[in-house]
Amino acid sequence: MNEKADAVANGKKRSMRERIRWDYTILFLLIPAFVALVVVFPDKGATARHVAWEYFKEMAMILPAVFIIMGLVSVWVEREFIVRFLGEGSGVKGVVLSFILGSIPMGPLYVAFPLAAVLLKKGAKVANIIIFLSAWACIKLPAELMEFQFLGWKFTLVRYLATLVVVVALSEVIGRVFFKQGYEVPDEALDGAEG
Amino acid sequence: MGRVDLTTIVILALTGVLLLLSVIKDRRKTLAALRVAYKGFVRLLPSILAIILVVGLIIGFVPPKWIAQVIGKNSGALGVAIASLLGAVLFIPVIIAFPLARSMLDMGAGIMATAAFITTLTMVGFVFLPLEIKELGKRFAVARNALSFLAAVAIAVVIGVIIR
Numbered sequence: 397m398n399e400k401a402d403a404v405a406n407g408k409k410r411s412m413r414e415r416i417r418w419d420y421t422i423l424f425l426l427i428p429a430f431v432a433l434v435v436v437f438p439d440k441g442a443t444a445r446h447v448a449w450e451y452f453k454e455m456a457m458i459l460p461a462v463f464i465i466m467g468l469v470s471v472w473v474e475r476e477f478i479v480r481f482l483g484e485g486s487g488v489k490g491v492v493l494s495f496i497l498g499s500i501p502m503g504p505l506y507v508a509f510p511l512a513a514v515l516l517k518k519g520a521k522v523a524n525i526i527i528f529l530s531a532w533a534c535i536k537l538p539a540e541l542m543e544f545q546f547l548g549w550k551f552t553l554v555r556y557l558a559t560l561v562v563v564v565a566l567s568e569v570i571g572r573v574f575f576k577q578g579y580e581v582p583d584e585a586l587d588g589a590e591g
Numbered sequence: 592m593g594r595v596d597l598t599t600i601v602i603l604a605l606t607g608v609l610l611l612l613s614v615i616k617d618r619r620k621t622l623a624a625l626r627v628a629y630k631g632f633v634r635l636l637p638s639i640l641a642i643i644l645v646v647g648l649i650i651g652f653v654p655p656k657w658i659a660q661v662i663g664k665n666s667g668a669l670g671v672a673i674a675s676l677l678g679a680v681l682f683i684p685v686i687i688a689f690p691l692a693r694s695m696l697d698m699g700a701g702i703m704a705t706a707a708f709i710t711t712l713t714m715v716g717f718v719f720l721p722l723e724i725k726e727l728g729k730r731f732a733v734a735r736n737a738l739s740f741l742a743a744v745a746i747a748v749v750i751g752v753i754i755r
Binding site for chain 1: 598599602603605606609610613620621623624625626627628629631632635637638639640641642643644645646647648650651652685686689690692693696702705706709710713714716719721722723725726727728730731734735738739741742745746749750753754
């Protein structure tokens with residue numbers, strides 16, 4: 397048991413260091429590439445700059461708040477509570493709740509990952525978290541209104557219903573086939589959070 | 592951008608209220624929560640900045656017209672395959688994506704290909720994959736994206752068969 401724990405801890409340290417280097421490397425390669433492209437192609441570059449800036453502003457506003465919510469959930473919400481409503485035995489109730497949680501319009505998909513991580517860590521079922529993320533990604537009320545406007549009610553309705561059915565089936569398959577023994581979120585994802 | 596602003600205001604207000612309640616109830620626990628929040632934020636920051644740059648480049652340098660033409664020209668299974676792959680790789684906000692889908696249809700793309708583009712675009716985020724791996728682990732992220740891709744294609748086929 398101890399050996400295993402040690403091995404896990406070592407593996408974790410190594411992979412964490414590797415990852416930190418990775419993302420900084422990519423970022424520091426991207427910055428000059430971005431600048432070069434914007435300078436060489438001022439036309440397209442202007443759009444790229446504008447879009448990046450808009451996203452940056454959005455991120456700067458939303459992301460700290462989302463992480464604070466995640467921190468509060470990790471400290472205040474009891475594990476038993478998450479297990480009861482989203483855990484293995486939560487059944488249909490868990491499916492419906494995951495869908496509702498995921499449909500709340502709270503911004504882009506990257507916002508959902510830390511929340512999904514804290515829910516998984518507190519004992520939510522993998523299938524429910526897949527539903528949560530899928531709903532977050534593709535069912536958003538403001539987006540549905542736009543879809544309705546541009547592609548018609550028939551397209552929107554059929555897509556909505558098909559998504560509902562396929563996502564629920566898919567999440568069960570992923571949960572049963574790939575995560576039969578449950579799933580441990582990588583520990584460094586939630587440094588310092590209580591389980 | 593009005594929609595985004597409203598969302599932002601709601602999120603900020605909600606966070607403020609929760610934080611206030613937390614401080615009132617237990618200051619030490621609140622500090623612990625903020626520590627978790629800070630660590631998570633700092634850890635993700637470089638990846639998110641990289642994603643923002645990539646998204647900017649994609650939207651700036653991949654003209655919507657080109658996407659509409661490529662998907663509009665290829666019909667049948669090939670069109671669906673190209674549309675699904677483009678949707679999975681690209682990242683386009685819905686504000687651009689739905690009008691784009693409309694113009695694809697107008698340029699002669701099949702309903703199935705258009706649906707495939709919209710479903711993979713929303714469900715599969717290759718741009719977000721590094722971030723998802725970081726937060727949720729490789730196994731989870733890869734399984735979810737791979738099967739979401741298949742699911743998106745399945746949804747597209749259902750739409751294509753029903754709407755004729």
